[in-house]
Amino acid sequence: MAKTTISWTDYTFNPWMGCSKVSEGCRNCYAEKLTTGRMGLDVWGADAQRQVTKAPWKNAEKWDRMARDSGESIRVFCASLCDVFEDHPTANENRHRVWDLIRRCDALDWQILTKRPERIAECLPDDWGDGWPHVWLGTTIEDQRVAHRRDVLASVPAAIRFVSYEPAIGP
8 A cells, every 4th residue: 555656645546447648748648558558458448448456445444544543634645547427437437436435435535637628517416516616627738729728627617627738848
């Protein structure tokens, strides 16, 4: 249960692995390189089967207990190797499980980043309301061609919103 080396979070939680590319920012995807190269998985592309994980689900519950016991904030980057809001059978079948886990593990600060902010509203749980206080919703903006994602994100109810400027491939 090692901490991540990502500077802005403490742990990563991946409910599944794999995704399909949506913009130029996906060209050199680190998640694709990691899962394809190091893990040997074929989970990338619209027609590829996604790999649903097992261990991370239990890890999230452990982190939640740690946060409750210590009284300290623990940030969890949800879906560093996939996109929770992708319109794919695996995502659509398992997204409710992600929301159930996030709902239960409310001592954690969940950071959910997507290149598909236009899908967020339709994928939120029924009890979302104005947003859950322990969930940060974010979008990636790699250049001006996709800067509209910021406005789409701003239209979604959320307690906390953020923009990740990466990979910074243009103004």
